[in-house]
Amino acid sequence: MHVHEGVIRFMIRHATALVLIFLLSxxxxxxxxxxxxHIRPLWEAxxxxxxxxxxxxxxVFDENKEKFAALSQGPRMDSYTALLSFVAWPDTGALMRRLxxxxxxxxxxxxxxxVNLGNSxxxxxxxxxxxxxxxxxxxxxLKKPDAITKEELLRIKAKY
Ligand code: HEC
Numbered sequence: 706m707h708v709h710e711g712v713i714r715f716m717i718r719h720a721t722a723l724v725l726i727f728l729l730s731x732x733x734x735x736x737x738x739x740x741x742x743h744i745r746p747l748w749e750a751x752x753x754x755x756x757x758x759x760x761x762x763x764x765v766f767d768e769n770k771e772k773f774a775a776l777s778q779g780p781r782m783d784s785y786t787a788l789l790s791f792v793a794w795p796d797t798g799a800l801m802r803r804l805x806x807x808x809x810x811x812x813x814x815x816x817x818x819x820v821n822l823g824n825s826x827x828x829x830x831x832x833x834x835x836x837x838x839x840x841x842x843x844x845x846x847l848k849k850p851d852a853i854t855k856e857e858l859l860r861i862k863a864k865y
Contacts, residue, residue, distance in 0.1 A: 738838040739864045740785045747832055751821050756782040763796065785865055792840055793861050797850040804836055805847060839863060
């Protein structure tokens with residue numbers, strides 16, 4: 706009983722501080738990573754030169770990969786919809802396979818776009834974390850379309 710009363714007295718005395726802490730932490734968690742707010746600016750800074758409006762549609766890129774790669778042109782990803790097609794479908798997991806740092810894979814090799822995430826390891830890790838939060842930390846999988854399950858696919862957040 707004594708402990709209980711003590712806790713209540715403590716809470717009453719510190720009510721303002723407790724409410725404040727609650728509101729602050731709720732605010733931090735409520736901040737979803739979205740395409741508009743976080744991913745688009747990051748994409749513009751780090752990906753647009755090779756995946757922008759001058760680049761071919763994915764299907765056209767696939768017809769002549771070597772030619773486009775020699776021109777430093779990857780498939781076009783300059784809209785939310787286009788980028789999403791490299792996350793969810795039809796190019797399921799492509800973004801994750803290319804951006805992953807390799808730390809959790811068997812061969813430990815990073816994807817070949819990981820290097821483009823930043824100029825320093827610290828910046829690359831920070832931007833990878835942002836992409837992971839956007840896709841969904843429990844949805845980050847390197848699986849290809851024929852290996853991913855419906856449950857895994859439905860975990861993808863990728864908010865606009
Ligand atoms: C210097 C140019 C360059 C930059 C910058 C660049 N890429 Fe690429 N990217 C390429 C080229 C060229 C290819 C195609 C060749 C290959 O598959 O490696 C490619 C391929 C890809 C693919 C695979 C597409 C497919 O066909 O499945 C993804 C996904 C990708 N890039 C994502 C990104 C992201 C995200 C960024 C920014 C963090 C980025 N790239 C930055 C040049 C670039």
